[in-house]
Amino acid sequence: MHDIWVQILTAWQAQSGLEVIAVLAAIMYLVLAIKENIWCWLFAFISTAIYIYLFHSVSLLSESLLNVYYLIMAVYGWYQWRNGHLNQQRSITSWSWQKHITLILLTGSLVPILGYSMQKLGASIPYLDAFTTCFAVLATIMVAHKVLQNWHYWLVINVTSVYIFTQKELFLTAAMFVLYVILTIIGYIKWSHEYAQQRTLATPT
Numbered sequence: 748m749h750d751i752w753v754q755i756l757t758a759w760q761a762q763s764g765l766e767v768i769a770v771l772a773a774i775m776y777l778v779l780a781i782k783e784n785i786w787c788w789l790f791a792f793i794s795t796a797i798y799i800y801l802f803h804s805v806s807l808l809s810e811s812l813l814n815v816y817y818l819i820m821a822v823y824g825w826y827q828w829r830n831g832h833l834n835q836q837r838s839i840t841s842w843s844w845q846k847h848i849t850l851i852l853l854t855g856s857l858v859p860i861l862g863y864s865m866q867k868l869g870a871s872i873p874y875l876d877a878f879t880t881c882f883a884v885l886a887t888i889m890v891a892h893k894v895l896q897n898w899h900y901w902l903v904i905n906v907t908s909v910y911i912f913t914q915k916e917l918f919l920t921a922a923m924f925v926l927y928v929i930l931t932i933i934g935y936i937k938w939s940h941e942y943a944q945q946r947t948l949a950t951p952t
Contacts, residue, residue, distance in 0.1 A: 769797035770923045777927060780890065781934040783941070785828045792821035805915050808870040809861060809880040816884055824891040839942045841895045850885060857881045872911055879904050879911065895942050898935035905931055 772794035779787030795817035802811040828837055858881050862874035870876060883904050889897035905927040912921035 765797050766801055766917070766919055769794045769801060770919055772797070773923060774926065774930075777930050777934070781930065781937055783828075783893075785825060788821045788825040788828070791824070792818060795821060801917075801920075805871070805917065807872070807876055807911070807915060808865050808868055809873070809876040810911075813880040813883055817887065820887045820891060824887075827891045828893075837893050838945055839893045839895055839938055841942065842889075847896060854881050854885050872914060875907065875911060879907050893938075895935075895938050898931050898938065902928065902931045902935075 772790045776787045776790040776794060779790065795814040799811055799814045799818070802808075802814060830837075858874065858877050861881060862877035865877060866873035882900055886897050886900035886904060889900065905924050908924045909921050909928070912918075912924060
């Protein structure tokens, strides 16, 4: 464990200022998203703009492409949270397990297609990279629409991402995703409580 932290500290000292900014902005995004604060989307925009370049520079092509999508979704998420439903603040919602199964099957079917395409382009870890990319696309849509179960998807994505970025020696980013795993659990607990309160208020007495 000591050796791991030494590597992380060394990586922090060695990484470019761009990665430090990207990591800090990404952490701010998730912390504010947990709080349902609309400014989370501004930090998402900043972080993803930087990561487009960083991931492309280490041949994580699917991740670079994913961050282009994140950049667009930062604007879309801002719009959705700002306008909500009928100009009211958007409430947390929940999708049925049948809908989740359908979406998982559809999204999963795209993983080998994207992985094969990225492999042909010289991508590193193409299929695992494609897995996190495809499901992150789905999970980001869920965040924009405040779907409670988005945290389940992010937990799997973030754990997988720790391995990917460690393999590419992006130790600072890997450490960020370890923190993301913890924040994902916190986010799910907070949103669950908020969702339960919404249902209580909506239930006629």
